[in-house]
Amino acid sequence: MSRPPPAAAQFRRRDLVIIPLLILATLVVLAAAGEICSRLIFVESGAETCTMRGPAGVTVMRPNCTSYRKAAEGPPTVNAYNDCGYRTPQPCHTRPPDGIRVALMGTSTAQGMKVPYPETFAARLTQTLTKACGRPVEFQNMGVPGASLAAVYRRTGEALAMQPDLLMLVITPVEMRNPEEEFRRSRTGPVRAAGHPTATPKPVAAEPWVSRISDLAYQSRLLVVAQHFLFQDRATYIRLYMMHGDEADYLRLPYTHAWQQRLHEFDALLGDMAARTKAAGVPMMLVLVPARIQAALLDPSLRQPDVDPFALGRALAAIARRHGVIFQDALGAFTQVARPDDMFYAVDGHLAGDGHRLVARAILHRLLQSAAPFSHCAGARYVSRQTAASP
Amino acid sequence: MTIASLEFLGFTAAVAILYWLFRPLWWRQAVLLAANAGFLATFVTGITSILPLLGFLAAGYAGLRACQRGLSRAAAAFVLVVVTVSFFWLKRYSFLPQSSFLPFSYSVIGLSYIFFRVMHVIIDASGGDLPERISPVAYLNYVLNFTSLVSGPIQRYPHYAETQLTAERPVLTWPMIGRASERIALGFFKVVVLSAILHAVHTRALADFAAAPAMSGRIAAVLTITVGYTFYLYCNFSGYTDIVIGAAIFYGLELPENFNHPFSSINFIEFWSRWHITLSDWLRTYVYNPLTMALMRRFPAPEATPFLGVIAFFVTFFLIGLWHGQTSEFAVFGVVLGLGVSVNKLFQVGMGMWLGRRRYRDVSGRRLYRAVARGLTFAWFVSGLVFFWGNWAVIGQLAHGLGLAGGLAAFGSLVVIAIAVLEAGVSLRDACLSIRAFGSPVLRSRYSRTVLCTAAGAIAVAALLVMASPAPDIVYKGF
Numbered sequence: 108m109s110r111p112p113p114a115a116a117q118f119r120r121r122d123l124v125i126i127p128l129l130i131l132a133t134l135v136v137l138a139a140a141g142e143i144c145s146r147l148i149f150v151e152s153g154a155e156t157c158t159m160r161g162p163a164g165v166t167v168m169r170p171n172c173t174s175y176r177k178a179a180e181g182p183p184t185v186n187a188y189n190d191c192g193y194r195t196p197q198p199c200h201t202r203p204p205d206g207i208r209v210a211l212m213g214t215s216t217a218q219g220m221k222v223p224y225p226e227t228f229a230a231r232l233t234q235t236l237t238k239a240c241g242r243p244v245e246f247q248n249m250g251v252p253g254a255s256l257a258a259v260y261r262r263t264g265e266a267l268a269m270q271p272d273l274l275m276l277v278i279t280p281v282e283m284r285n286p287e288e289e290f291r292r293s294r295t296g297p298v299r300a301a302g303h304p305t306a307t308p309k310p311v312a313a314e315p316w317v318s319r320i321s322d323l324a325y326q327s328r329l330l331v332v333a334q335h336f337l338f339q340d341r342a343t344y345i346r347l348y349m350m351h352g353d354e355a356d357y358l359r360l361p362y363t364h365a366w367q368q369r370l371h372e373f374d375a376l377l378g379d380m381a382a383r384t385k386a387a388g389v390p391m392m393l394v395l396v397p398a399r400i401q402a403a404l405l406d407p408s409l410r411q412p413d414v415d416p417f418a419l420g421r422a423l424a425a426i427a428r429r430h431g432v433i434f435q436d437a438l439g440a441f442t443q444v445a446r447p448d449d450m451f452y453a454v455d456g457h458l459a460g461d462g463h464r465l466v467a468r469a470i471l472h473r474l475l476q477s478a479a480p481f482s483h484c485a486g487a488r489y490v491s492r493q494t495a496a497s498p
Numbered sequence: 499m500t501i502a503s504l505e506f507l508g509f510t511a512a513v514a515i516l517y518w519l520f521r522p523l524w525w526r527q528a529v530l531l532a533a534n535a536g537f538l539a540t541f542v543t544g545i546t547s548i549l550p551l552l553g554f555l556a557a558g559y560a561g562l563r564a565c566q567r568g569l570s571r572a573a574a575a576f577v578l579v580v581v582t583v584s585f586f587w588l589k590r591y592s593f594l595p596q597s598s599f600l601p602f603s604y605s606v607i608g609l610s611y612i613f614f615r616v617m618h619v620i621i622d623a624s625g626g627d628l629p630e631r632i633s634p635v636a637y638l639n640y641v642l643n644f645t646s647l648v649s650g651p652i653q654r655y656p657h658y659a660e661t662q663l664t665a666e667r668p669v670l671t672w673p674m675i676g677r678a679s680e681r682i683a684l685g686f687f688k689v690v691v692l693s694a695i696l697h698a699v700h701t702r703a704l705a706d707f708a709a710a711p712a713m714s715g716r717i718a719a720v721l722t723i724t725v726g727y728t729f730y731l732y733c734n735f736s737g738y739t740d741i742v743i744g745a746a747i748f749y750g751l752e753l754p755e756n757f758n759h760p761f762s763s764i765n766f767i768e769f770w771s772r773w774h775i776t777l778s779d780w781l782r783t784y785v786y787n788p789l790t791m792a793l794m795r796r797f798p799a800p801e802a803t804p805f806l807g808v809i810a811f812f813v814t815f816f817l818i819g820l821w822h823g824q825t826s827e828f829a830v831f832g833v834v835l836g837l838g839v840s841v842n843k844l845f846q847v848g849m850g851m852w853l854g855r856r857r858y859r860d861v862s863g864r865r866l867y868r869a870v871a872r873g874l875t876f877a878w879f880v881s882g883l884v885f886f887w888g889n890w891a892v893i894g895q896l897a898h899g900l901g902l903a904g905g906l907a908a909f910g911s912l913v914v915i916a917i918a919v920l921e922a923g924v925s926l927r928d929a930c931l932s933i934r935a936f937g938s939p940v941l942r943s944r945y946s947r948t949v950l951c952t953a954a955g956a957i958a959v960a961a962l963l964v965m966a967s968p969a970p971d972i973v974y975k976g977f
Contacts (some may be wrong), residue, residue, distance in 0.1 A: 118673045118944075126948050133952040141960075306578065336964040 129312070139330065145328040149179040149335070155252060157188055165258040166251055168192040179461065180452040181220045181221035189247075190232035191269075194218050195229070197245040199269060206243035207236070207480050209420070211250065211391075212259050212278035213416045216396050216458060218250025226460035235471060240484035256282045256376065262382050269388045271375050272480035274384050275470075276377075277394045279355050279418055280401070281456075282368055318475040326393035331454050341403050348400045349411065357419045358404065381430035388478050393427045395420050396466055397438040399456050402447035405438075438468035499540040500690035502969050503646060504962065506745070507682070509537065514736050514748035521667050527833075530639045530662070530749070537644035541607040549933055550588055551612075552603045557584060558616035565623035566631065574624035591824045593659075610821065610977045614780050615641045619655050621784055628655060636663055643751075644831040645742040649735070649974035651756045652776040658687045661750050668750025680947055683745030683955030688737025690958040691971040696730035697970045707899060716899050716910045722917070723896075727887050728880045732760070735774070738795070738972045754779075761944040762924055764862070765846075766838040766878060769814070771878075775903055777818065777899055786814040804847040811843050812836040827885045827893070834882035872924070873917030880912060914971065 128174040153176040156438070161167035177183040191199035202208060208252065211217055211229055219227030228248040236244040247269055249262060266274055304421045324330060338344045349355050352398030377393065384391040401416035403409070427434035441447035443465075450462030458466065474481045499506055513533040516524055542548040561577040588606055591597050591773040619637075622628045632640075632655070640649065640658050661668045703722035710716045734755040746753045756775050763769035770778045793806040819832020849858045860869055884893060900908055940946055962969065 118671070122944065123672070125945065129945055130952045133949050134956055137953055137956050240812045308885045333960065340965075 117405070136335060140179055140402055141329045141332075142327060145332040149155045149328055150177055151179040151328065152177045153183075153492075155186065156252075157186065157192070159192075161192075161262070161265075163261045165261055166254060167262075168194070168251060176221070178452070178455060179328060180335060180455050181457075182223060184221060184223050186218075187224070191247070194224065194248040194250065195228075195246060196224075197243075197247075199247050203243045203245070203269070206245060207240060207273075207275070208269060208271045208481075209244070209246045209273045210269050210271035211248045211275050211277065212248045213250045214254045214256075214259065214264055214279075214282055215250065215252035215277065216279050217277035217462065218248060218252055220250075220252045221452065221455065221457050222460050222463055226463055228463040228470060231464065231467040232471060232474075236251065236474070236481065236484065239475070240481065246275075250277070256373070260376055260380060263383055266390060267384065267430040268478040271389055273392060273474075273478055274380075274389050275392045275456050276380065277396060280398045283357065283373065283419065284354060334454045341406060341448055342409055344448070344453075345400065345403050345409050345411075348403075355400070358400065358414050358416060360415055360418055362418075370422050370426065373423075374429070377426055377432060378430050381432050385431070390433065391431075392435065392473070392478060394425050394470055395434075395436045395438070396458065396468075397436075397441060399448055399451035399453070401438055402441045402450060405442055405447050433473060435469055435473040437466045437469040440465040501741055501970075501972055502962075504687055504959070506741075509533075510645075510745040510748060513943050517749040518667075518670065518776075523665055524634075526662070526667070526749075527635050527639060529917070530643075531635055534639060534642040534647070538642060538754050540605070542605045543603075546602060548602045549655040550600060550605065550854060551609065554581075554584055554588060554609070555612070555616075555638065555641060557581065558612075558620065558641070558818040559634060561620045562616070562623050562628075562632060562637065563619055566628065569624060571624075574620070574770060577620060577624075578617065580614070581616060588967060592826075607717060608977070610650075611646065611650045611652060614650075614652045614777075616656070617784065618780065621657070629658075645746040645751070647755055648742075649738055649972050649977070650774075650776055651739060651743075651754050652780050653754055657754070658751070659750060670750060671747070674747055676944070676948070677745035677801075678744040679955075680951040681740045681747075682950040683958065684740075685737045685740030685744060686958035686962070687954035688740065689972070690737075690965075691954075693730050693734040694961070694965070694969050696726050696733060700726035700730055707896065710811065710899075713900075713904050713907075717904060717911060719909050720896060720900060721912055724880045724884060724912070728876075728883055730970075731883070731887075732757070734970060734973050738974070756827075761876055761920060762872065762927075763875050764868045766842040766875050767811070767846075769875050769879060781818060782812050786810050789813055804843075808840045808843045808847070812840040814907065815839045815893065822886065825889070831882060831885035834878075834885060838878050838882065868914060868920040869917050872920045873913050873915075876920060877909060877913045879917075881909060902957045 151200075153174065155176060156174045157169045157172035158166050159169045168186075168188045170188060171187060171189050172192070173187045175183070175185055186194055187196070189195050190200050193199055197203070209232075217229075219229060224230050227248075229248050233244055233246050247266075250267060251258070259276070259282075263274075338347075349358070353363070353365055356366050381391055397416070397420075401419075404414060404416040417436070417438060420438055424434045424436065441450065441462075444450065449467060450459055451457065452459055475484060499509065513529065516529045517923075519529075538548070558581060564577060565574050587594055587598065588609060590596075619628060619632065619640075631808045636659070639662065640653075640655055643653075643658070646653060669901070700723055703719050703726060707716055707719035708725060710719050739756040743755070754776050758772045758775065760769055760773035761895060763772050790806055790810040793810060794803060797806060813836070815835040815838070816832040818898070819830075819835045821830055822828045822831060841894075846858075849861075852858075853861065862871070882897070897905065931939050933940045935943070
């Protein structure tokens with residue numbers, strides 16, 4: 108094996124062409140084989156076929172529709188939408204007598220994208236709270252993957268029309284990253300769908316060949332698999348993520364002007380929603396679900412100076428307090444597990460089933476402590492028992 | 499700096515570019531000195547931590563120059579003893595009083611291999627075989643050569659000087675670049691991919707052994723543990739050697755080979771001429787041969803000569819075992835190696851006397867004999883390696899789990915499997931190499947090698963980039 112190869116044939120001039128071509132051909136064949144293997148192992152199939160244009164001019168889910176989807180990193184999921192187009196088994200047009208209804212607003216994380224329904228925090232909370240309260244509790248899940256915060260805001264009226272006992276807005280730092288003008292336009296102007304981190308925005312003004320190559324790379328399952336393994340290393344993941352400028356600035360202190368502006372605009376948006384829910388006599392709760400990078404940064408040995416994964420939560424808590432909105436930063440629940448970043452799909456960035464469990468635990472704790480519809484449900488002992496065990 | 503890393507490749511590329519920038523010898527020597535110092539610096543934490551190693555190098559050079567000026571035999575022997583004791587002392591061997599050791603931590607990276615090079619130049623100089631004055635820069639570049647600092651191979655000074663200390667610059671041709679790239683790609687694949695997988699197999703099997711309820715399960719686990727580790731060690735060490743041999747070619751240095759299909763060996767003596775070749779060669783030259791000569795002078799009877807070889811073999815290979823580490827496990831490893839070669843030699847002597855040399859040669863050439871002998875050689879090496887990788891706690895756990903009957907059954911199974919698998923492997927290799935085109939085996943053609951090594955290199959780089967944990971470090975770095 109280690110013997111030098113026999114000096115068989117004389118090196119020929121044509122080898123200067125043949126050998127590079129052979130190298131190139133080998134790499135192409137390897138890449139193709141890798142792509143095929145990746146597609147066989149990290150299967151991705153199905154699509155969200157239930158989207159439609161809603162009355163407020165935003166994308167919503169089609170009522171009584173079911174879609175099937177298998178994401179590369181996640182298990183197969185069935186997304187069944189009820190008579191209002193919400194990912195909830197309970198119907199929305201009929202309300203159980205004596206039941207508690209929560210209108211859950213948000214985007215893909217709220218909807219439980221790429222997670223089987225029973226594993227979503229909404230389903231877990233439904234089950235646990237029904238037991239704790241001794242009456243039916245339902246979460247009408249209005250979450251729409253890819254929606255912008257502005258689009259979510261525009262469905263406030265639809266949510267209140269359900270006469271919920273609580274309106275819960277679930278956001279992630281991804282939604283907060285939307286350009287600030289999104290907030291400004293949100294109450295009047297047109298609304299566009301916001302991309303999730305995985306849904307890389309396509310360069311609009313790119314040259315066709317650049318666009319084609321970028322599309323090809325984006326669609327490559329081999330790259331997804333490569334990233335999947337690369338991002339298992341927490342230090343590498345943090346290093347690569349923190350290379351982002353503005354996208355990662357919500358983790359860096361002090362906040363940049365752009366992020367201060369975003370928080371300012373969000374303040375206005377939440378204030379408006381809070382005023383409307385207050386007028387309707389419905390309490391409101393804001394939940395911040397962390398991004399994978401925040402969970403990774405919980406590792407103190409990898410924390411960089413001036414980087415604080417809790418900073419956004421603190422800023423949103425202050426805003427929520429000003430408007431009388433109950434607030435929960437779910438990041439706290441992630442401090443209780445050994446590898447919090449494993450609670451997310453590494454490349455995709457969405458919460459996995461275990462991540463939903465932690466989020467459910469954090470929300471349950473806050474609901475039983477602070478939310479009026481649930482205050483009678485159980486005493487402090489129940490809360491402590493439930494927060495110690497998963498819901 | 500890790501050898502199987504992209505940083506090392508970048509470092510080698512930078513050194514090669516600077517090396518070929520100008521023609522004069524002083525420039526090439528200066529580049530290599532800076533490269534060697536820079537590479538060594540990546541392993542040290544401060545000036546203090548490198549001082550003991552620098553002291554050892556200075557003592558070695560002083561001894562070398564003294565021997566070149568013509569020391570008496572006794573004085574030269576004293577120099578060798580001083581260097582040897584310094585080596586044991588710096589390596590903190592347990593037979594030396596602990597209170598004598600330096601009270602701070604320091605780097606001993608590559609010290610074992612530096613020791614071999616220093617001993618070689620001193621012995622050869624005292625014997626008059628290195629008459630040319632060796633300059634301090636040439637000495638440092640030779641003993642600290644960054645490609646072979648960490649774990650060899652052990653190159654002899656005249657061979658090194660042939661290409662590195664001539665006024666004429668060594669040549670670098672396209673075929674040489676191709677060959678170097680192939681070696682590096684193959685080495686990376688062995689270290690980053692194969693040895694990582696085999697290490698994981700070995701580790702998992704160790705955990706499985708404790709959990710296995712049935713004896714058959716424990717035997718299967720122990721076979722996986724031992725064979726897995728053997729192939730892991732081979733891929734790790736020979737992969738490292740491939741990388742450094744390839745890297746050295748880029749500045750015109752041809753390092754000696756360290757491996758040559760060791761598992762196709764049909765006896766334990768042959769095995770050691772195919773495994774860690776440069777170490778075996780060094781010990782044969784500086785331990786086995788002088789010891790045999792000394793014994794022959796002491797016991798001059800011709801009928802005793804073959805048996806003196808048996809003794810010399812045992813001593814030499816016992817020292818190989820001891821060299822690997824400072825603990826008692828390595829002493830037992832040395833005994834196992836010594837027994838392997840000495841019993842092998844004794845068997846050869848006995849068979850030669852019983853059958854006659856010619857008949858013995860005929861018998862040992864038969865396919866069945868070769869297959870059985872290959873399997874036994876492999877099984878002995880695999881079993882001996884337990885004392886190389888395991889501590890007494892692990893060895894005790896294995897022994898307790900297997901018992902005497904289980905241990906014998908495991909060894910028997912290992913022999914039978916090794917006979918069958920290695921014979922199949924050798925036959926497959928022969929069959930592959932029998933496919934020929936234009937007078938040479940297709941698998942060894944430049945184009946086949948390009949395809950295979952490109953694939954190996956690409957897979958290794960991909961693994962290096964996306965692996966959550968780094969590739970296992972070079973095992974021999976610790977020696």
